[in-house]
Amino acid sequence: MIESGRGEATEEQLARLLESFRPDLMRFAFWLARDRAVAEDVVQETMLRAWRARSELRNSAALRPWLLTIVRRENARLHERKRLPTVDLDDIVESQDIGLALNDAGPEIADLRRAILALPDEYREPIVLQVLGGFSTGEIAKELGLTVPAVLTRLFRARNKLREMYGLDEASPGEAP
């Protein structure tokens, strides 16, 4: 059981703590899976696994990255196990459009969201891990089984692709490597 400020946290406290991470996990799962229903499945399974392993939890500070890691692996497992049907990328973006539009961040951010959804997995995953998950490049490398330079390259390319899709190319101060 994880340690709280006043000693060992109760199961109730842990349950509340886990629940407080749900929005983060949902968001993270959505960007990985690009499907709300799948994201919900993944988060449910993540919560379940976390709860089962609650007696082994030691450090509350590591809870969030641990949960994000479970989300990432559950998402991968789900796709591996269920052989989810492949759909056209445009359909994905279109199907999520309602959700994206519901957010009041404006058309600019909605465009960027569409661009992120359109990124290939190999680029989208590290960028989500870094920007949303707060993982360092070293941690991303460990998560994805890559070297740090390889992660940096993917992140760099991901940003370049986003700039291209997002229309920031003209603002570039020169060719990137």
Place this chain on the structure above:
Amino acid sequence: MTCEEARELIGGDPEATSAELLSHLATCPECQEFREQMLALNAKLRQALELDWQKIQPTAPPGAAPLTASSDGVAARAGAERAVPPAVVPPTADISRTTAPTSAAPTSAAPPSAAPGPAAAAARDAARAPERAASAEPIAGQPAAAQSAPGQQSAAQPSAAPAVGRSNVTPFRRKPPAAVAKHQRPRLFAFGVSVAAALLVAFTLWLSRPPESLAAEIVTHVQGEPNSWQQTQPVPGDRLNAVLRKSGVKLGQGMQPIVYASSCWFRGHFVPHFVVMTNNGPVTVMVLLHENVPAAQQFNEEGFSGLLVPARAGSVAVLSRTPMSLEQPASDVVKALQSAK
């Protein structure tokens, strides 16, 4: 550090602050500008990724059962599910990381019941599979905290929250069967159609295969009995009759001497195969009671001259190894051929 290296590092992690990078940026305004752009992009990225999950949740239908605390759901499900090892090793004390959710997720545990997300999910599940929702074990194997009475949960939940029960446990979500079938049906249908089309093509090809010609088969058969041409002595009458009788026929008068007679298996039947010694040399005759030809057909195959003529029953094939007129021997056989019945 070169500009190329600096930009790769900045592109990979715009917030990187290594001494080497900072030193390069101090002397390279272009890379500095690039970094500022990347930082700006990063800020927008963060904003874009920070979806307000609750806003994009589908609205729960009216009357949907509320979810008290998702932790209860988690706990209930945890108890009901079979034990599965955790996907990852839980964090230990040596892992250091700042915690606290990045967004609207207060650690003071805002009442999860207020979050429409899980409630909406539960409502959708209930709508899709009421029997599943109804059969969900509410608190089987649930930890003590989750099983506590509503009053005891007041620290975590609003007092108005209903007690944990079947109606407010989030059932395990599954893909609705219809959605799965929607994706699988076209595949199955396509597979079935493909198999049917392949079978149809194969059957059509089989039907339309060029049939081996009767003449070619006769020649092939005759080639298989080369000694038949060497005979010069007439076949005894009883031997000839036995051969003919096997096929239900007999020969009347008017035949020239028969020097070879055999009952041969040809195209699924025993047919009389004999050699008639004519004035122009030996000719082979096959009485084909089951092969009908509409008219006389001459053929030349593998050095054999042949003639197929219709008979009262089936047809008669006459072959010679040398060019000669076969009409007369064929006519003689057709005239002499009688039914044995």
